[in-house]
Amino acid sequence: xxxxxxxxxxxxxxxxxxxxxxxxxxxxxxxxxxxxxxxxxxxxxxxxxxxxxxxxxxxxxxxxxxxxxxxxxxxxxxxxxxxxxxxxxxxxxxxxxxxxxxxxxxxxxxxxxxxxxxxxxxxxxxxxxxxxxxxxxxxxxxxxxxxxxxxxxxxxxxxxxxxxxxxxxxxxxxxxxxxxxxxxxxxxxxxxxxxxxxxxxxxxxxxxxxxxxxxxxxxxxxxxxxxxxxxxxxxxxxxxxxxxxxxxxxxxxxxxxxxxxxxxxxxxxxxxxxxxxxxxxxxxxxxxxxxxxxxxxxxxxxxxxxxxxxxxxxxxxxxxxxxxxxxxxxxxxxxxxxx
Numbered sequence: 634x635x636x637x638x639x640x641x642x643x644x645x646x647x648x649x650x651x652x653x654x655x656x657x658x659x660x661x662x663x664x665x666x667x668x669x670x671x672x673x674x675x676x677x678x679x680x681x682x683x684x685x686x687x688x689x690x691x692x693x694x695x696x697x698x699x700x701x702x703x704x705x706x707x708x709x710x711x712x713x714x715x716x717x718x719x720x721x722x723x724x725x726x727x728x729x730x731x732x733x734x735x736x737x738x739x740x741x742x743x744x745x746x747x748x749x750x751x752x753x754x755x756x757x758x759x760x761x762x763x764x765x766x767x768x769x770x771x772x773x774x775x776x777x778x779x780x781x782x783x784x785x786x787x788x789x790x791x792x793x794x795x796x797x798x799x800x801x802x803x804x805x806x807x808x809x810x811x812x813x814x815x816x817x818x819x820x821x822x823x824x825x826x827x828x829x830x831x832x833x834x835x836x837x838x839x840x841x842x843x844x845x846x847x848x849x850x851x852x853x854x855x856x857x858x859x860x861x862x863x864x865x866x867x868x869x870x871x872x873x874x875x876x877x878x879x880x881x882x883x884x885x886x887x888x889x890x891x892x893x894x895x896x897x898x899x900x901x902x903x904x905x906x907x908x909x910x911x912x913x914x915x916x917x918x919x920x921x922x923x924x925x926x927x928x929x930x931x932x933x934x935x936x937x938x939x940x941x942x943x944x945x946x947x948x949x950x951x952x953x954x955x956x957x958x959x960x961x962x963x964x965x966x967x968x969x970x971x972x
Contacts, residue, residue, distance in 0.1 A: 650756060652680055652735035652794075656728065658688040658749070659739040660709045663919025665783065666693040667926050668946050669739055670700065671801040672787040676737065677702035679795035686731060688724075690714075696900050696923055701806055707731065715744035728752035737794050739787045741765055741775065758794040760786060780939065784946035803926040803946040807908055811901035815909065822892055828867040830910040830929075831857055831891075833883045834876035835918025846917045848934045850879060854886030856959035857914070861889065863967055866911050869894055871903060871920070907931070912970060917943060925950040932966055 655676060659669045666689050676685060687697060688707040698706060707727060714724040721744060728736070729752045736749045738759030743766075749757050750768030758771035766772050773789045784803060792799040819828075833853050835846055848856075861868050868889070870880045874896035884891055898906065903920060904927030907913040913929040915921035917938050925931035925945035933945055933952045944952035951969045956962035 650734075652683055652756060654684050654686075654731065654733045655680060655735045655737065655794075656686045656688055656707065656731060656733045656754075657737045657739065658709075658745060659787075660688060660690045660713050661693060662690075663693045663696050664917075664922040664943070665739070665919075666696055667805065667919060667922040668784040668803050669787050670697060670702075670805060670926060671784045671803045671946055672737065672739065672791040673697075673700065673702050674801040674804060675788060675791040675799035676794065678801075679791070679797075679799065680735075683735075686733070688728075693919070696919065697805065699808060699901070713742070715742050715748055721748060724748050725751050728754065735794060737790055738766075738769065739790060743767065756794065758790050760790060780941040782944070782946060783942055802948060803922065805904050805923060805926040807905050807927060808901040811899065812905040812909075815898075815902050815905045818894075818897075819906075819909075824867045824869065824892065827864060827911050828869060829857070829861060829864065830869045830871060830907055830913045830924070831883070832871040832876075832913075832915035832918065832920050832924075834872045834879050835916040835920060845937050846935075847879070848916055848936070850882035851886050852959050853934075854883045856962055857883070857891075858886075858888045859959065859963040860912065860914070860966060863963070864911055864970075868892070869906070869910075871895065871898065871906075903927075904929075912966070914966075921945065930971060934962070 659665050684704045686705050686707045687703055688709050691708050694706045710720055714720040725748050733754050735756040736754045738745055741760050741762040746766050746768035757769040759766045759769040760775050761772040762775040771793045773793050788799055868891040870891050870893045872880045872895040877895050880893055880895050904923055907924035907929035908927045913924040914932040917935045921933045922945050925947040931950040935952050935954045940952035940954045953962050
């Protein structure tokens, strides 16, 4: 195999050092970027005076803009930047221009490994899956047979760069301006103090389309009917502008009218709304990860992915994997929901 051979040709075994300019690389997608805030937090604690940049795609970067552990965002474009020669060389140039002394790569791509090496960054920590991390000199071997959470792998890379084991949860501190805007919208819409937020979409990002992650609209509505009735709560439906037909399909099966705020909120406002809600419920999507990291009581409905690897990396979330029925899901959610 080529990768193990390259691994022997590229030196490894560097020692962690006190870095002054750090770049974290996780270009896609929103959920991955949100989970990477755990590693970002650990790196900030390990390097309190360093300048830390986060290299992410234009779409997903909006989810972490303004994070207090971050100094700036390096825009890698709309797609994975290592897929095409032109974007690959642009990435190499931008990394070289950043004069970083430590790169923390949370990507399994061999081309990302090569790009970071070609950028001349002295310390290069990253995931090494089957030898694909040949360009890193601080390698974290990925054992595909281990069902470790993605955020845990990210933390292992951060810990290797810092020189000790680290732990943190995914986190997106609330934006006060966004919170004020959400409170004003709630008042104007007549929403009561107890409300549930649901996002029936998901599975769609630039460079990644997996709409099979979406819970069927009729079943989502049945689940929401039970939760809203039991909690005596108002209901708000969220989605991107492209989700309008989907939210309308859910609304058609609801017993009580719901506010439909499709395409109305920024990422920061979605986080603030979710945190203020009695409950946030969504599919296996980046927005559900965002809600959980913002502090919301979060339910993630999962189907095609493994919750041991991709459930929200927070203390206030519950992942339901292939629930037997909306009724069984409702019972489990109501038993879990904090009082």
